[in-house]
Amino acid sequence: MRRSAEAAQLTRERIVATGVTKASTDGLSALTIGTLAEALGMSKAGIVGPFGSRAGLQFAVLTKAADMFIAAVVAPSMEVESGLPRLRVMIDLWCGYLDSSPFPNGCFITAASCELDGRPGELRSFLLATVTRWRAFLREQIVIAQEAGDITTTLDADDLVTALTGIAMAANQEIQLLGDATAPARARRLMLAAITR
Amino acid sequence: MRRSAEAAQLTRERIVATGVTKASTDGLSALTIGTLAEALGMSKAGIVGPFGSRAGLQFAVLTKAADMFIAAVVAPSMEVESGLPRLRVMIDLWCGYLDSSPFPNGCFITAASCELDGRPGELRSFLLATVTRWRAFLREQIVIAQEAGDITTTLDADDLVTALTGIAMAANQEIQLLGDATAPARARRLMLAAITR
DNA sequence: CCAGCCAACGAACGATCGTACGCTAAAGGA
């Protein structure tokens, strides 16, 4: 039962990966079993099976997307010491993530936030927890850098979290909707300006 | 033919108004004729009729939402002289709009931007034009205020547009997803800080 | 007053949705 279990895991990951791609462009609620089955050359039953239901599939896709954000921005920054050094790396990674993201249509988390914020349920709860955790992590690095006297204190940590998050969101719109290729560089410059002054 | 034409117009507006509400929570692509018909106590044919097709209905709903944003933020600001005075009023109106918006689930334009940015078509084109026009209007007021020496020039107009837009988007997430009631006031303070420093 | 117009209805269509069921075939442990 070893070999087959491994194969099943691989199939599951293949489904989720394709699901993330489709959900990035069409939205999580437009992620349909039929189209996903056709895209993967599988039967509908073969898609739903590993996840129990469509809701389970959506949850797996959202979880995967959150992991991908963490893998792209958070994880690599842990190699660097906390505070300003890590903050600088995070900003670089964040803007690089916005520039050429692992999703075809920009930040999946931002899109999911807009899509799910008014729909109570497991998806929203998970997204809320993810965003809260990310903001707390960002705030933590800001506080450490402030206490070390490395960045500005004219704005408090909460203000800076809002400012940095906002710059990322605006840049995301400029890249995805407006097609502005200069947005990532501007975002990076604005983020650095926000924490230095 | 006068009376009936007026009644038809009224029905059309009633459909669009309900459609805006539903699309605000469930997304524009989840705006379905059947549910809208049931919500309004009408037949499906009576819903589609005035718009020709579902796509026409979606377009009418998106157009209405854009009008509502303009009516809430842009139009009242035109009573005030351009430049810094108008900018201050716009910021107040903008944050008030985020705080208690005419939509049940936050800024419709931001949500639509995330939903449609990867889907070419008439909806995306209209949204692109709307956002471009709004950003140009905002930039214009910034430039006027800068040339008058009323606001900072350490950041250029494009930077300030990104910064202000971003603060609004971050605040929108804080209000709608995170349930942070202090977000509107913080957004207003951050916007004013961005242009004055 | 009456003929014509039109907003809205009700029914039906093919397609697709999510889900449930039984089946097949391959793989692993005894």
Place this chain on the structure above:
DNA sequence: TCCTTTAGCGTACGATCGTTCGTTGGCTGG
């Protein structure tokens, strides 16, 4: 070698999707 497990398939179900049709009833212009 045989038995059990299970990944994935094929089919069918009821519900709902968007759209099209003929009909109806109340208004309006003449």
